[in-house]
Amino acid sequence: MKRRKFIGMLAGAGACLAASSASAGGTHHFTGYPESFGVLFDSTKCIGCRKCEAACNKVNELPAQPVPFDDLTVMDKRRRTHHDTFTVVNKYAVGDKPVYRKQQCNHCLEPACASACFVGAFKKDKTGAVSYDASKCVGCRYCMIACPFEIPTYEYHDPVTPRVRKCTMCQPRIEEGKLPGCVEDCPKGALVFGRREDLLGIARERIRKHPDTYINHIYGENEMGGTSWLYISGAPFSQIGLREDLGITPAPQFTSGPLGVVPAIVGLWPVFLTGAYALTKRKEKISEEEQHHAVAEAVADAQAEAAKKLKAAMDKAERDKQAAVDREVKKALKDAEEARKKEAEAADAGEQ
Amino acid sequence: MSHHTTPDKKFWTPANILTAIILAVGLVLTVKRFTMGIGSVTNLTDDNPWGIWIGFDLLCGVALAAGGYTTSAAVYLFGMKKYHSAVRPAITTAFLGYAFVVFALLYDLGRYYRLPYPLTIYPGPTSFLFEVGLCVALYLTVLAIEFSPAVWETLRWKKMRHYAHSLTLVLTIFGVILSTLHQSSLGGLYLIAPSKLHPLWYSPYLALFFFVSSIPAGLSMVIFEGGLSHKFLHHKMDQTHIDEAPGVTLGFAKAAAVVLFGYFNLKWIGVAIDDNWHYLATGWGAWFLVEVIGFVLVPCLMYAVAAREKNQKLAFWASIVTVLGIVLNRLNISLVAFNWQLPSEFRYVPAWEEIMITVFIVTLEITVLRFCLSKLPILHEHPEFKEAH
Numbered sequence: 001m002k003r004r005k006f007i008g009m010l011a012g013a014g015a016c017l018a019a020s021s022a023s024a025g026g027t028h029h030f031t032g033y034p035e036s037f038g039v040l041f042d043s044t045k046c047i048g049c050r051k052c053e054a055a056c057n058k059v060n061e062l063p064a065q066p067v068p069f070d071d072l073t074v075m076d077k078r079r080r081t082h083h084d085t086f087t088v089v090n091k092y093a094v095g096d097k098p099v100y101r102k103q104q105c106n107h108c109l110e111p112a113c114a115s116a117c118f119v120g121a122f123k124k125d126k127t128g129a130v131s132y133d134a135s136k137c138v139g140c141r142y143c144m145i146a147c148p149f150e151i152p153t154y155e156y157h158d159p160v161t162p163r164v165r166k167c168t169m170c171q172p173r174i175e176e177g178k179l180p181g182c183v184e185d186c187p188k189g190a191l192v193f194g195r196r197e198d199l200l201g202i203a204r205e206r207i208r209k210h211p212d213t214y215i216n217h218i219y220g221e222n223e224m225g226g227t228s229w230l231y232i233s234g235a236p237f238s239q240i241g242l243r244e245d246l247g248i249t250p251a252p253q254f255t256s257g258p259l260g261v262v263p264a265i266v267g268l269w270p271v272f273l274t275g276a277y278a279l280t281k282r283k284e285k286i287s288e289e290e291q292h293h294a295v296a297e298a299v300a301d302a303q304a305e306a307a308k309k310l311k312a313a314m315d316k317a318e319r320d321k322q323a324a325v326d327r328e329v330k331k332a333l334k335d336a337e338e339a340r341k342k343e344a345e346a347a348d349a350g351e352q
Numbered sequence: 353m354s355h356h357t358t359p360d361k362k363f364w365t366p367a368n369i370l371t372a373i374i375l376a377v378g379l380v381l382t383v384k385r386f387t388m389g390i391g392s393v394t395n396l397t398d399d400n401p402w403g404i405w406i407g408f409d410l411l412c413g414v415a416l417a418a419g420g421y422t423t424s425a426a427v428y429l430f431g432m433k434k435y436h437s438a439v440r441p442a443i444t445t446a447f448l449g450y451a452f453v454v455f456a457l458l459y460d461l462g463r464y465y466r467l468p469y470p471l472t473i474y475p476g477p478t479s480f481l482f483e484v485g486l487c488v489a490l491y492l493t494v495l496a497i498e499f500s501p502a503v504w505e506t507l508r509w510k511k512m513r514h515y516a517h518s519l520t521l522v523l524t525i526f527g528v529i530l531s532t533l534h535q536s537s538l539g540g541l542y543l544i545a546p547s548k549l550h551p552l553w554y555s556p557y558l559a560l561f562f563f564v565s566s567i568p569a570g571l572s573m574v575i576f577e578g579g580l581s582h583k584f585l586h587h588k589m590d591q592t593h594i595d596e597a598p599g600v601t602l603g604f605a606k607a608a609a610v611v612l613f614g615y616f617n618l619k620w621i622g623v624a625i626d627d628n629w630h631y632l633a634t635g636w637g638a639w640f641l642v643e644v645i646g647f648v649l650v651p652c653l654m655y656a657v658a659a660r661e662k663n664q665k666l667a668f669w670a671s672i673v674t675v676l677g678i679v680l681n682r683l684n685i686s687l688v689a690f691n692w693q694l695p696s697e698f699r700y701v702p703a704w705e706e707i708m709i710t711v712f713i714v715t716l717e718i719t720v721l722r723f724c725l726s727k728l729p730i731l732h733e734h735p736e737f738k739e740a741h
Contacts, residue, residue: 078695080398116544118482119466119474136474139462141401142481146544153398154462156391162462246547254543255480258559262483262533269529273429277521280431 031226032109036128037174038196038228039183040203041102043240044213045190048075048089048100052182052191056087056104059170059181075100078241083153083165087182094235101240102182102191104167105130105151106220107228112251116146121164128196128228129169137164148224148246169228196228203232225250371715378712381705385459393705400691400700402460404710407686409456411538412679413449414488415562418570419577420446420495421524421531426607428524435603437596440502440730441581442574445721447495450488452717459709480540480559487534494527505734506727513737536563542685550689552631552640555622558685564615569678571608572651572671575601579668585725590732602659605667608674609655616648636689643684647677 054069056062062084067074075091080103087104107130114122114130121136122143132152139162144152155162170180178184183191192202200221207214219231224246231242238244385393396403423442426432458464470476470485477483497516504513539562546554555561578597581589623629631637654670657663691699725731
C-alpha cells in the first residue's frame with residue numbers, strides 16, 4: 001500500500017525516521033482504493049433475526065456461544081463485539097417501534113488502528129478490508145484506544161499469544177469470489193455487498209426514491225474520512241448507536257501534524273543546545289578572563305602601591321638619615337663650639 | 353560521610369517487613385499474570401484497553417523521571433555549576449525510573465517478548481507509540497551510560513569511568529532531544545482519539561503540554577527526593593552535597609515556579625483554541641479547575657514565595673503538590689476523562705491485583721534506589737575520584 005509516507009526515526013547522532021508503507025502523516029487526502037468493496041446496511045430492512053451473527057460465527061470458526069443465535073432476548077441489553085463475536089445486532093427504541101442496527105468493524109478508508117499501530121500489524125487492503133496480522137502484534141492495544149468506533153477486541157485471558165480480534169470483512173471469502181458470511185445469510189436484504197462507489201449510488205437512489213423513509217445522510221460516506229461499511233436509516237444515527245460527532249477528519253490527520261514536528265526537534269535542538277553550551281562556555285571564559293584581568297590589575301595596583309610605599313619609606317629613611325647626620329654634625333659643631341668656649345674661658349681665667 | 357553500612361543496624365525494621373510482604377504478594381501476582389493472562393489480574397475490557405499500568409506506571413513514571421534531563425541540562429549545558437551535586441542523584445532516579453517503566457510495560461503488553469519488534473522487525477513510524485518506544489529505548493541507553501561512572505568508581509575501573517565521563521556533553525544534548533520527543537509523544541498518544549477524551553483535556557497541544565509539564569515534574573522530583581535524602585540519608589552525604597542542597601532546592605523552586613506559570617497559561621490557550629469555555633460550567637469543568645488551579649497555579653505560587661523568601665520547607669511542600677498534580681493530570685487524561693461518554697457501568701475501575709502490581713513495581717524500584725544510594729557514590733564523591741569532575 002502506497003498511501004502515505006512518513007519519515008520518522010532519529011538519525012545520525014540519534015535517530016532517523018524510517019520510511020514505511022502503511023502510514024499516515026503525508027499531506028494528501030486518501031479517498032480509498034478505487035475498486036474496493038464495502039457493505040451497505042439498511043436499518044429499515046433489518047428485523048433483528050441474528051442470522052448474520054450466526055453466519056459470522058460459522059465462517060470465522062468462532063467458539064460456540066452460550067446463548068443460541070435464535071434467542072432474541074439478548075437484544076434487550078446493549079452489546080458490543082468481543083474476541084469471539086465479530087458482529088452484534090442491537091435493538092434501539094426509536095419512537096414506539098424497535099430499530100435494529102448491526103455493528104462490526106467499519107473498515108475505515110484511513111483506519112485509526114493502522115495509523116496507531118507501532119508495528120504495522122493493520123493494513124487497509126485493496127479489497128477494502130482492514131486486515132490484522134497477529135504475527136506482528138506486540139499486544140499494546142493502542143489500536144483499541146485509537147478506534148473511534150470501539151471495534152477491536154482483545155483476548156485478555158490468553159497468557160502467551162493473545163490476539164486482537166475484529167471483523168475481517170471476510171477478506172479470504174471475497175478473494176475467493178464469495179460474499180461475506182453475514183451478507184450471504186441475511187434473509188431480508190438488509191445487507192448489500194458491492195463496490196463502495198456502487199453502494200453509494202444504491203444508497204442515494206433509495207433515499208431519493210423514499211425521502212419519507214430515510215434520513216438524507218449516508219453514514220460512513222465521510223465519517224472519519226469515510227468507511228467501507230455504509231449505513232442508511234430512517235432513525236437518526238445517534239439514536240441507533242452511531243456517533244454523529246466524529247467529524248470527517250481521517251484519524252491519521254490528528255497525529256500527522258504533531259509527528260511532523262519530530263524532524264524539526266531533531267534538527268533544531270542540537271543546534272540550540274550546542275549554542276547554549278557554547279554561550280555558557282564563552283560566558284565562563286569571559287568571566288575567567290575578566291577575573292584574571294582583575295587579579296592582574298589588583299596585583300599591579302598592589303605592586304605600585306608597595307613600590308610607592310617603599311619609595312616613601314626609603315625617602316623617609318634617607319631624610320631621617322640626613323637629619324641624623326645633620327643632627328650629629330650640628331651636635332658635633334655645638335660640642336666643638338662649647339669646648340672652644342670652655343677653652344677660651346679657661347684661658348681667660350688663667351690670664352687673670 | 354562514611355559510605356559503609358553500620359553492621360549493628362537491624363535488618364527487619366517495620367519498613368523492611370512491609371517491603372518484604374509487598375514483594376511477596378507481587379511475585380505471586382506476577383506468576384498469575386504470566387500464566388493466566390492479563391485478564392486474570394486486571395479489570396481491563398474491550399472498551400478500556402489501558403488501565404493504571406499505562407496511566408500510572410508509564411505516563412507518570414516517565415514524567416517523574418524527568419529530573420535526569422532537566423538537572424543535567426541545567427548543569428552541563430547552561431553552566432549552573434552550583435547544582436552539580438544534584439546531577440548524580442537525579443540521573444540515578446531517572447535511570448531506575450525508566451528501567452522500571454520498561455519493566456512495568458512487560459506486564460501490560462500481551463506479547464511482552466516482542467517488545468523490540470517496533471525497533472527492529474516492523475517499524476510503524478506513523479504511530480506516536482513508535483516514537484515513545486524508540487526514544488525510551490535510546491534514552492534508557494543514554495541514562496545507563498550517564499549512570500555508569502558511579503559503578504565504575506565503586507569497581508575502581510578508571511578507564512571505563514574516563515570513557516563514560518568523556519561522553520557527558522554529547523549524552524546530555526542527546527538526552528534533552530530524546531526527552532523532548534518522548535515526553536511530548538506520551539501526550540501525542542491521545543491525539544488520535546478526540547472522540548474519546550473530554551474536550552477540556554483533549555487539545556491539539558497535548559504533546560506540548562506533556563513536554564512543558566515534564567520540566568516542573570522533573571525539578572519537583574529533584575527537590576522532593578533531595579528533601580527525603582536529607583532526612584533519611586544524611587549520613588551518606590558529603591559536605592559538598594550538604595552545602596549545595598539549599599541552593600539546589602531554592603534554585604529549582606524558582607525555575608519550577610516560572611515553568612509552572614507558563615504551563616498554567618498554556619492550559620488556558622488549550623481551552624481557548626477550541627472554544628471549550630462552556631464546559632467549565634459542568635462537573636467536568638470543576639474537576640478541570642481543581643487540576644489547573646489547585647495543582648498548577650497553587651504550587652506555582654508556593655514555589656515563587658519559597659524562592660523569594662528562601663523557605664526550603666515551603667519548596668518541599670510545593671514539590672509534593674506539583675508531583676501530585678502531574679499524577680492527577682496524567683490519570684485524568686488516560687483514565688478519568690478518557691471514555692467520558694461511556695455509560696458508568698462500562699467505565700474502568702482498576703482491580704486490586706492491578707493496583708498491587710503497580711505498588712509492587714514502585715516498591716521494587718524504591719528498594720533498588722535505596723540500595724544504590726547506600727552502596728554507590730551518589731550522595732557523596734568517591735574519595736579516589738574527587739576533583740575529577
